[in-house]
Amino acid sequence: ETGVTQTPRHLVMGMTNKKSLKCEQHLGHNAMYWYKQSAKKPLELMFVYNFKEQTENNSVPSRFSPECPNSSHLFLHLHTLQPEDSALYLCASSQAGTVDSNEQFFGPGTRLTVL
Amino acid sequence: AQTVTQSQPEMSVQEAETVTLSCTYDTSESDYYLFWYKQPPSRQMILVIRQEAYKQQNATENRFSVNFQKAAKSFSLKISDSQLGDAAMYFCAYRSAAAGNKLTFGGGTRVLVKP
Numbered sequence: 001e002t003g004v005t006q007t008p009r010h011l012v013m014g015m016t017n018k019k020s021l022k023c024e025q026h027l028g029h030n031a032m033y034w035y036k037q038s039a040k041k042p043l044e045l046m047f048v049y050n051f052k053e054q055t056e057n058n059s060v061p062s063r064f065s066p067e068c069p070n071s072s073h074l075f076l077h078l079h080t081l082q083p084e085d086s087a088l089y090l091c092a093s094s095q096a097g098t099v100d101s102n103e104q105f106f107g108p109g110t111r112l113t114v115l
Numbered sequence: 116a117q118t119v120t121q122s123q124p125e126m127s128v129q130e131a132e133t134v135t136l137s138c139t140y141d142t143s144e145s146d147y148y149l150f151w152y153k154q155p156p157s158r159q160m161i162l163v164i165r166q167e168a169y170k171q172q173n174a175t176e177n178r179f180s181v182n183f184q185k186a187a188k189s190f191s192l193k194i195s196d197s198q199l200g201d202a203a204m205y206f207c208a209y210r211s212a213a214a215g216n217k218l219t220f221g222g223g224t225r226v227l228v229k230p
Contacts, residue, residue, distance in 0.1 A: 031216055033216075040222075041222070042119070042219075042220045043206065045218065056215070092160075104218060105162075106152075106161070107159070
C-alpha cells in the first residue's frame, strides 16, 4: 500500500448504528486530518492531529469521535448520526514542522450514507 | 477568518485549448501559502501547484501555471494544452504560515474537457 488509504470506501448506516472509518498513511508523516466533503459546500476541516495529539476540533458534533493511536493511523468513530451527515469523508496527512510542511496528501475517501 | 472564493462552479474547455480558473481569498496576513488541488472522479485529491506568498514569481508545473496577484488577493490557475485527463474538480486552498497546518478550501470548479 502506498500513500493514504481509507476503509471502507462506501458505508451505509442507520441513525442508531455505530461504525468506524479507518485511515492509514504510509508516508511517514506526523500530522493527520479528517475532512467532510458535502455536495455544493467547500471541504470542511473536522479534526487535526499532530504527533498523535488533537490540535484542532472545528466545532464538530460529539457524534463524531476521532482516535489517533499512532502517527500512521487515524479513526473516525460514528454514532447516532443524522441524515445530514451523509457526505464524503476524506483523510489526509502531512509532514508538519519542516520548511516544506505544507502539502497534504489525501486518501480516496469514504462515501457515507446515513439512512 | 480567512475565506476562499471560487466564482466559477463549472468551466468547459476544448481539448488542446487553455482554460483559466479564478480564485480570490480574503486575509489580513502577509505570509501564507496558496494551493490548487485536483480531484478527479475517482475522488483522490492531489496537489497540482502551490505558491508561497513571499515569492513574486508565479509558480509553474508543466502545463499548469498560476497568476498570483497579492495586492488583489487573486490566485488563478491556467491549464494549457488541456487534456481529457484534466477533467476534474479543482479546489483553491489557503494556508496561513502562522496558523499551523490548517487548510481553507474554496467551493471548487468543475472542469469539463471536450474532445
